Amino acid sequence: MASILAVDDSASMRQMVAFTLKGAGYDVIEAVDGQDALGKARAKQADVVLTDLNMPNMDGIQLIRELRKLPQYKFTPMLLLTTESAGDKKTEGKAAGATGWLVKPFNPDQLLATLKKVLG
Amino acid sequence: MSVDISQFHQVYFEESFEGLDAMESGLLALSSGEPDMETINVIFRAAHSIKGGAGTFGFRDISDFTHVMETLLDEMRSGKRLVTPAAVDLLLRSTDQLGGLLTAARDKVEPDAEAIAEALTELQAMLNEAQPDAPAPAAPTTPAAAPAGWRIRFAPQAHLFMTGNDPARLLRELTALGSCTINCDLSQLPEAGAEFDPEACYIAWDIELSAPVEESAVREVFEWVDGDAEILIQSVMPSAAALAAASAAQAEAEQLAEDRRQSDRRAGDRRAGDRRQSDRREGAAGASSSSSIRVDIGKVDALINMIGQLVITQSMLLDLGQEITPEKTIKLREGLAQLERNTRDLQESIMNIRMMPISFSFNRFPRLVRDLSSKLGKEVQLKLAGEETEVDKTVLEKIGDPLVHLVRNALDHGLETPEVREACGKSAVGTLSLNAYHEGGSVVIDISDDGAGLNRERILAKARERGIIDAHVHPTDAQVYDCIFAPGFSTAAVVSDVSGRGVGMDVVRRNIRDLGGTVDVHSTPGQGATFRIRLPLTLAILDGQLVRVGANVYIISLVSIIESLQVESANVQTVSGSTELYSLRSEYIPVLRLYDLFDVQPDSTELSEGLLVVVEAMGKKVALLVDELLAQQQVVVKSLQTNFRNVDGISGATILGTGSVAMILDVNGLVRLSRERYADLPLVPNSFRMAQQETIQ
Numbered sequence: 001m002a003s004i005l006a007v008d009d010s011a012s013m014r015q016m017v018a019f020t021l022k023g024a025g026y027d028v029i030e031a032v033d034g035q036d037a038l039g040k041a042r043a044k045q046a047d048v049v050l051t052d053l054n055m056p057n058m059d060g061i062q063l064i065r066e067l068r069k070l071p072q073y074k075f076t077p078m079l080l081l082t083t084e085s086a087g088d089k090k091t092e093g094k095a096a097g098a099t100g101w102l103v104k105p106f107n108p109d110q111l112l113a114t115l116k117k118v119l120g
Numbered sequence: 121m122s123v124d125i126s127q128f129h130q131v132y133f134e135e136s137f138e139g140l141d142a143m144e145s146g147l148l149a150l151s152s153g154e155p156d157m158e159t160i161n162v163i164f165r166a167a168h169s170i171k172g173g174a175g176t177f178g179f180r181d182i183s184d185f186t187h188v189m190e191t192l193l194d195e196m197r198s199g200k201r202l203v204t205p206a207a208v209d210l211l212l213r214s215t216d217q218l219g220g221l222l223t224a225a226r227d228k229v230e231p232d233a234e235a236i237a238e239a240l241t242e243l244q245a246m247l248n249e250a251q252p253d254a255p256a257p258a259a260p261t262t263p264a265a266a267p268a269g270w271r272i273r274f275a276p277q278a279h280l281f282m283t284g285n286d287p288a289r290l291l292r293e294l295t296a297l298g299s300c301t302i303n304c305d306l307s308q309l310p311e312a313g314a315e316f317d318p319e320a321c322y323i324a325w326d327i328e329l330s331a332p333v334e335e336s337a338v339r340e341v342f343e344w345v346d347g348d349a350e351i352l353i354q355s356v357m358p359s360a361a362a363l364a365a366a367s368a369a370q371a372e373a374e375q376l377a378e379d380r381r382q383s384d385r386r387a388g389d390r391r392a393g394d395r396r397q398s399d400r401r402e403g404a405a406g407a408s409s410s411s412s413i414r415v416d417i418g419k420v421d422a423l424i425n426m427i428g429q430l431v432i433t434q435s436m437l438l439d440l441g442q443e444i445t446p447e448k449t450i451k452l453r454e455g456l457a458q459l460e461r462n463t464r465d466l467q468e469s470i471m472n473i474r475m476m477p478i479s480f481s482f483n484r485f486p487r488l489v490r491d492l493s494s495k496l497g498k499e500v501q502l503k504l505a506g507e508e509t510e511v512d513k514t515v516l517e518k519i520g521d522p523l524v525h526l527v528r529n530a531l532d533h534g535l536e537t538p539e540v541r542e543a544c545g546k547s548a549v550g551t552l553s554l555n556a557y558h559e560g561g562s563v564v565i566d567i568s569d570d571g572a573g574l575n576r577e578r579i580l581a582k583a584r585e586r587g588i589i590d591a592h593v594h595p596t597d598a599q600v601y602d603c604i605f606a607p608g609f610s611t612a613a614v615v616s617d618v619s620g621r622g623v624g625m626d627v628v629r630r631n632i633r634d635l636g637g638t639v640d641v642h643s644t645p646g647q648g649a650t651f652r653i654r655l656p657l658t659l660a661i662l663d664g665q666l667v668r669v670g671a672n673v674y675i676i677s678l679v680s681i682i683e684s685l686q687v688e689s690a691n692v693q694t695v696s697g698s699t700e701l702y703s704l705r706s707e708y709i710p711v712l713r714l715y716d717l718f719d720v721q722p723d724s725t726e727l728s729e730g731l732l733v734v735v736e737a738m739g740k741k742v743a744l745l746v747d748e749l750l751a752q753q754q755v756v757v758k759s760l761q762t763n764f765r766n767v768d769g770i771s772g773a774t775i776l777g778t779g780s781v782a783m784i785l786d787v788n789g790l791v792r793l794s795r796e797r798y799a800d801l802p803l804v805p806n807s808f809r810m811a812q813q814e815t816i817q
Contacts, residue, residue, distance in 0.1 A: 009165070010135055010169045012129075012135055013169075015128050016125060019128075054165045054168050056165065074281075074282060075281050076284055083172060083175075094344075097283060099283050099285050100285070100343070100344035101344070104175055104176060105175030105183070107176075108125070117293065120288075
């Protein structure tokens with residue numbers, strides 16, 4: 001089953017995402033911020049990256065930019081979890097190499113539907 | 121699949137309250153210094169997380185409220201709004217309201233709607249008052265007549281794969297909308313022999329979707345690749361009217377294509393900007409991440425319980441070891457000694473999980489002191505020290521209120537106004553310090569101010585007036601100051617709404633005593649006062665003195681024992697027929713016969729054949745009659761309430777090495793019991809007893 005790198009500094013969001021994904025049979029790697037995620041992404045190949053935008057140490061956009069530099073993450077789908085209010089962040093995210101986004105708040109079903117989109 | 125998201129609520133509330141604390145301390149830092157970008161970012165992120173979670177977990181009012189705060193913070197973050205004291209103040213107050221909303225949601229009660237609405241209005245007013253660039257209104261979307269289908273041109277740019285997008289996936293998604301005829305345009309493929317980049321996309325697609333879906337549904341499929349591809353969407357009209365519409369649609373499509381090209385250029389510019397910014401950020405990114413875990417307190421308690429059992433096993437083995445033949449004894453003893461060491465190490469590290477830095481409690485004081493000092497018209501500098509000192513979680517939770525009380529008192533009564541201070545030759549700014557440190561097996565918290573100190577004369581007068589100190593007695597400073605802990609005692613000339621109602625200091629002392637701690641006060645007139653709180657490191661383990669009454673073993677907490685002594689019959693006085701008082705160094709101490717209280721058979725009912733253990737609680741002493749003093753040892757406290765039921769005079773139980781259960785005496789309760797028994801003989805401070813002694817003699 002595909003492995004998903006889920007990055008969020010909020011423990012409750014991380015738990016919700018991880019619980020939903022594990023329930024759907026995915027492998028989940030959790031990370032608390034961009035820096036943590038970068039290390040974990042290097043250690044284990046993820047098939048999809050789901051990342052929050054605003055995080056300490058390294059934000060989601062910077063994380064995507066860094067990941068895209070790694071050969072093994074050149075084509076990996078990477079989704080930003082953003083809020084509606086952050087419209088220009090979507091463009092910034094895309095410029096950094098994000099595949100797409102999922103608008104917060106989302107429910108578990110929407111999360112799974114979006115993942116299905118990129119995993120086929 | 122359906123997921124019950126309420127299971128994440130607890131974690132959400134925990135992290136939100138942490139976020140709230142971060143917002144508050146950030147805002148306080150902003151109010152007292154130069155606005156610094158990282159602080160604003162921290163506050164913004166905290167608000168953003170609270171909002172995001174609230175939306176996800178269905179707390180609409182929290183999400184709405186935080187949204188307005190976040191907007192204000194975002195404007196500060198992006199430099200569109202100045203960080204003014206008024207804005208910081210409003211945000212601080214809003215943080216309080218947000219805390220109220222969170223608490224209400226957590227406790228499933230109604231929030232204070234009026235206060236929330238008021239704060240919301242204020243926030244909105246501030247947002248509107250100097251509206252920066254008003255956001256461009258969203259382009260009105262013209263309701264399109266439902267067409268029979270769509271003709272789509274999808275020509276990705278070469279880099280499409282590098283965004284993680286896959287054309288095949290998009291086409292598949294499109295087919296989910298209805299049946300499609302897809303033509304592949306290979307015209308851009310390099311000639312054979314020409315340079316070919318295997319990672320680039322050279323193919324374009326022309327699609328005819330024959331389904332009467334909304335245009336937005338089609339656009340949504342391509343939403344993520346907008347800007348990475350040429351996307352033309354034309355409607356296919358059902359009738360002859362299609363022709364007329366087609367030209368309009370064509371023009372629209374051309375306009376769209378033009379828009380897209382422009383937006384591509386903009387995106388390009390942004391990309392360059394990002395790169396510059398990212399270089400800067402990389403340099404600044406620190407590698408500081410705290411490594412902590414959130415552990416459910418129940419799990420920790422289970423571990424502590426388990427380790428308690430291990431301690432019991434170990435002491436049982438130790439008992440057993442005494443009876444084994446001499447040859448094997450040495451080895452067995454060595455093994456047991458090792459087991460004891462291991463057990464203690466394990467116990468210490470597990471107890472450590474429950475320990476939390478006292479900063480959790482100290483954190484609220486910068487805000488409290490700021491608000492109170494401005495209300496009282498005083499200038500106060502707060503100094504915190506030893507915030508990293510660790511205390512048991514339960515102790516930490518229960519020490520908060522007494523600390524707040526003492527700090528309020530120091531601000532209200534201790535520290536003087538700037539004018540008075542200057543007149544006394546002191547600096548106008550008063551200092552209040554909170555200092556925590558470990559000393560022996562206890563945690564000590566000092567609350568000191570450099571104010572006027574306690575007013576000995578006024579306290580003494582009040583104490584005499586209330587009959588706490590006898591008129592003829594000349595008490596020491598310590599005895600006088602101790603009176604402020606008497607119930608209902610207040611010397612405040614004016615009762616302010618901050619403190620001075622005389623309810624409190626006795627409660628402060630009682631709360632601290634309930635935690636097995638002590639509080640006392642030192643004061644130097646004109647130079648200030650220090651309240652010193654001494655608390656046990658943990659509540660789960662107790663240093664106990666084992667005593668025997670007949671066949672029963674009881675445990676008395678070592679800290680409450682003043683002394684133990686053999687009874688001299690000459691010192692026993694009997695008053696009112698049955699009340700026994702033991703005279704000890706000019707003090708009369710009521711005697712409580714434990715065998716009588718617990719209805720057990722003692723070795724002897726003669727006072728002179730037993731021992732008296734003098735214990736103190738709530739400032740009162742009681743002498744407990746026991747048959748024998750046994751060992752002193754650490755015991756694991758087991759709740760009597762959860763395992764049996766509450767018993768007066770007993771605070772808990774433990775299991776001894778022999779496997780038998782021993783009761784832990786509740787010294788507070790025993791003192792209370794003795795007071796009830798001898799209700800006609802109030803147990804009052806020294807002075808009163810000395811006066812009584814004269815009467816008796």
